Amino acid sequence: xxxxxxxxxxxxxxxxxxxxxxxxxxxxxxxxxxxxxxxxxxxxxxxxxxxxxxxxxxxxxxxxxxxxxxxxxxxxxxxxxxxxxxxxxxxxxxxxxxxxxxxxxxxxxxxxxxxxxxxxxxxxxx
Numbered sequence: 001x002x003x004x005x006x007x008x009x010x011x012x013x014x015x016x017x018x019x020x021x022x023x024x025x026x027x028x029x030x031x032x033x034x035x036x037x038x039x040x041x042x043x044x045x046x047x048x049x050x051x052x053x054x055x056x057x058x059x060x061x062x063x064x065x066x067x068x069x070x071x072x073x074x075x076x077x078x079x080x081x082x083x084x085x086x087x088x089x090x091x092x093x094x095x096x097x098x099x100x101x102x103x104x105x106x107x108x109x110x111x112x113x114x115x116x117x118x119x120x121x122x123x124x125x126x
Contacts, residue, residue: 001026001027001115002024002025002026002027002032002098002114002115003024003025003026003115004022004023004024004096004097004098004115004116004117005022005023005025005096005117005118006020006021006022006094006095006096006117006118006119006120007020007021007022007023007120008020008021008120009094009120009121009122009123010121010122010123011123011125012086012122012123012124012125013124013125013126014086014087014088014124014125014126015085015086016086016124017082017083017084017085017086018083018086018122019080019081019082019083020036020080020081020083020094020096020120020122021078021079021080022034022036022078022079022080022081022096022117023076023077023078024077024078024079024098024115025077031053031100032053032098032099032100032101032114033050033051033052033053033098033099033100033101033105033106033107034050034051034070034072034079034096034097034098034099035047035048035049035050035051035070035096035097035098035099035106035107035108035113036048036049036050036070036079036081036094036095036096036097037094037095037097037110038090038092038093038094038095038122039092039093039095039119040089040091040092040093043092045095045110046061047061047108047109047110048060048061048064048068048081048094049061049064049068049069049070049081050070050106050107050108051070051071051072051079051106052101052102052103052104052105052106053074053101053103053104054103054104055103055104057104057105057106058070058106059106059108063089064083064090067083067084067085067086068081068082068083068084069081069082069084070082079096081094083122086122086124087124088124088125088126089124090122090124091122091123091124092122093119093120093121093122094119094120094121094122095116095117095118095119096116096117097110097113097115097116097117098113098114098115099112099113099114099115100114
């Protein structure tokens with residue numbers, strides 16, 4: 001029903017910034033929460049940030065709080081992840097996810113999301 005496509009990844013140096021984008025298509029109206037997860041080699045996929053459909057409620061993992069910002073444009077069915085002050089430990093494949101939920105709810109678990117993108121690689125060198 002919903003397709004998600006991430007973009008914006010790349011190779012950067014520590015301290016640089018990147019902005020990831022995720023465009024959703026298919027099911028309308030766009031009543032869903034949006035989130036970002038990441039998975040580094042040899043590690044489990046972990047929660048990064050998420051935003052509710054209404055109310056701009058957000059939640060961030062402690063590891064990215066103060067450096068990353070999630071924003072969404074419902075009119076464009078797009079969610080962004082602005083990543084500043086990148087660190088080598090931020091290196092991972094970043095996945096966009098969409099979950100149909102309550103208007104103000106911010107899902108943080110993988111099982112709470114219904115659709116996933118294919119991921120975009122972010123590599124941060126020392």
